[in-house]
Amino acid sequence: MAKVIVASTPLHGHVTPMLAVAQGLVRRGHEVRFLTSTRYADRVRAAGAAFVPLPGQADYDDRALDVQFPGRAAAQGPGRLIFDIKNLFGDAIPDQFSALQSLLAEFPASTVISDLLFFGSLPLSMGTPRRDRPTTVTMGISPVPVDSVDTAPFGFGVPPLPGAEGRARNEAMYAQAREVFADAEGHVGKVLAGLGVALTRSLFSESAAAADHFLQLTVPGFEYPRSDAPASLRFVGVLPSEPGTDAELPEWWDDLVQRNGPVVTVTQGTVDNADFSPLLLPTLRALADLDVTVVAATARPGGPEAVRAALGELPANVLLGGYIPFDRLLPLSDVLVTNGGYGGVHTALRHGVPLVVAGTTEDKPEVAARVEWAGAGVNLRTDAPDEETLRTAVGTVLNEPNFRSQASALQAEMAQYDPIAAIAEVVEQPEHA
Known part of the structure; x- marks a missing residue:
């Protein structure tokens, strides 16, 4: 010892x-x-x-x-x-x-x-x-x-x-x-x-x-x-998930598991989430009319309430939660929209999930650049993208198979x-x- x-x-x-x-x-x-x-x-x-x-x-x-x-x-x-x-x-x-x-x-x-x-x-x-x-x-x-x-x-x-x-x-x-x-x-x-x-x-x-x-x-x-x-x-x-974070699954979990069609998860991570207006809220608005299920992981106490208050009415295709175990959620996801934390990006890739990344502070520009370089997602080069940019980026990642195949290749490499x-x-x- x-x-x-x-x-x-x-x-x-x-x-x-x-x-x-x-x-x-x-x-x-x-x-x-x-x-x-x-x-x-x-x-x-x-x-x-x-x-x-x-x-x-x-x-x-x-x-x-x-x-x-x-x-x-x-x-x-x-x-x-x-x-x-x-x-x-x-x-x-x-x-x-x-x-x-x-x-x-x-x-x-x-x-x-x-x-x-x-x-x-x-x-x-x-x-x-x-x-x-x-x-x-x-x-x-x-x-x-x-x-x-x-x-x-x-x-x-x-x-x-x-x-x-x-x-x-x-x-x-x-x-x-x-x-x-x-x-x-x-x-x-x-x-x-x-x-x-x-x-x-x-x-x-x-x-x-x-x-x-x-x-x-x-x-x-x-x-x-x-x-x-x-x-x-x-x-x-890549390290295993954080110890001691077996959060309770949201009440809509069984509904998510049984749904058909693409699932887009969006998060601003566990730190930069006091204000959801840079990324999470515009993503929900941008994807409201698309035939996708959007899971919003607010990752903080009071997060769901803050989102409802900001939107007034939650889009029909949105499932809203606080802390959601990503090791359970990401295998059900087709795209992760994120501000580009190194750990969160790696968790997505460990599950073969391609990304849309919008982050410009701390090391996030470097993370986003590597996502783009590796072919595993789209780098928006901003931390406050508009709705049209988000809608286009998510559609691109969903519809072009190379993003998923590159994310899957990284998943296979990580497994070694x-x-x-x-x-x-x-x-x-x-x-x-």
Whole structure:
């Protein structure tokens, strides 16, 4: 049995896959302590790990980010990513690293596993001699952000362009990216310098490559090829669904199972769903007159009531729910309309469901670009599409079989991987025995 620390940035899309990692290791007999914010204490314990709270600025509540971080709501596109790098991820580093040090002093773990944006693990990987620290693992819970001559910079949502033309384009875009992100990277660089660590490359590349192992939670078919990828990068497949989410099925479930014809599911995910006007509501209006069943998964308390209040009258072809288990719903779905969370997109592809993606904040442009690049759906390149655009995109995905076949090919590729076994292989290395 190994002692393992799992550390997660306290954002739902980060905690969810890290909980699955922790639960998988616990089931294999390892002792796991999970470091994140107090908001997730109960879910950590439900996964079988011991909860350890993050202190100070690292302990924030992702349900109220725009309140806790004034100015965030006004930041859009790359500006939102820049704001988050500085305020959510960068300023949390000293408290994250302090918590790791304190925990390791009382719990001498052989492995520390952290998500890509838990930058507090960088001083451990970069500032401590290998013989004096645990093995460090970075989990890729968003699209691979590593700089490469073969790809455009992370954050712009631009797919690869092959050949010399593509490399020239990429070089020019990296120069632009260095300018765009200079303030954010300079800010984080100063924070890290205060802990005795100097960045040697771009921040995201450093976070990925500094650890002993960079385990990416996808398959090669959903990630851009890189001729200069770090040796530590390994694709390990898609994690099982989040532990402890056996939500009660809605009252209309049997009706859905027995219906004939296409089923379109729409969601704005579990975080960006306070306001349904960008995507969920226009999708319901756009598809109201089509011969399809539309399942609206609001994924929050009070969500169905908010939708009814906004629409006045619910279209006859809509089935409305709150938290609906996607492992039950997606096998019945023909298309998923989503704002492009990495985990939700992978859940759809794990069931062979093609997508319509509309997202422009955080890493969503990169997720949407990969959906398009892989041929598994349509990228709308906006987070507030109009009704005609949505109607056309859903019709395109329903009527052109290549989208379904590409999603099915990714489903088959994902079935060949066992991510928990791959992660456990690192934890159970001989030097850890």
